[in-house]
């Protein structure tokens with residue numbers, strides 16, 4: 050955790066979650082975001098159909114669920130990057146349904162973005178500066194008043210430099226963003242989102258493609274956001290990370306919220322195991338299990354081939370199952 054992390058309201062707000070019932074759509078003591086009846090269809094497919102959801106202020110909430118559960122679509126809807134078919138939601142009490150992304154960001158709710166091809170060709174510092182202009186939008190009067198404009202440009206660069214120092218990316222300030230490692234990109238995405246001084250940060254798979262050396266640093270930065278009083282909502286498949294830093298977990302499956310609660314409670318919930326962890330049941334959980342399965346197959350094959358009564362036809366089914374004709 051960085052030294053400049055000020056003690057925030059996190060511990061007390063996190064503690065207040067203890068009284069929240071572990072049911073889908075549970076009301077929170079101090080919600081910053083409240084959404085109702087949010088749905089989005091793509092042709093015949095219902096990608097999102099969330100009846101009610103509340104995100105507690107000042108804590109870290111993880112949004113988990115199997116592939117295709119609708120997590121990213123819900124992120125896109127809430128942040129104005131996609132349009133809901135139905136639903137309403139408020140952020141800090143302000144209705145935001147139907148508002149474009151820049152208005153949502155202006156209200157203080159900002160999401161991270163993966164580094165696109167175009168952004169990879171820009172230096173790190175320009176990526177950061179775009180985090181500010183992109184969120185604020187351009188305005189004619191600002192362009193016509195060069196003094197205001199220049200002062201703001203200088204302030205933007207200063208904030209970008211500060212954030213690059215905080216995220217230990219300053220040495221890469223003038224490098225092309227495309228030359229960064231997976232973990233450094235994730236740090237840049239997070240730092241860029243902070244350019245607009247948000248109240249709530251939404252992170253889309255912050256650990257994807259991050260090598261273990263940067264894992265702790267990334268986790269530390271996410272915890273820092275909470276220490277500074279920000280609300281964090283993140284989508285993640287890495288259950289270790291969810292367990293490590295989330296105060297609350299919301300589980301989606303087939304577009305809807307199917308469970309929510311503290312990490313320990315949610316991960317032991319049979320509904321979650323069925324809906325989410327169940328999809329991995331076929332895969333060997335550990336290297337030891339994998340070795341055991343391999344040994345069993347080898348011993349079966351050995352028996353089939355070594356038996357004196359065995360003819361080629363009897364051996365066929367065991368081999369046939371692995372044949373790629």
Ligand SMILES: Nc1ncnc2c1ncn2[C@@H]1O[C@H](COP(=O)(O)OP(=O)(O)OP(=O)(O)O)[C@@H](O)[C@H]1O
Pocket residue numbers: 091094095096114115116117118119120121122123
């Ligand atoms: N633009 C689109 N057009 C058509 N179908 C879409 C579109 N975006 C998402 N979908 C579909 O909506 C469903 C939800 O997708 P979404 O990406 O939100 O899931 P997810 O939970 O974020 O999955 P993952 O964990 O794999 O990222 C999926 O079936 C997906 O194929």
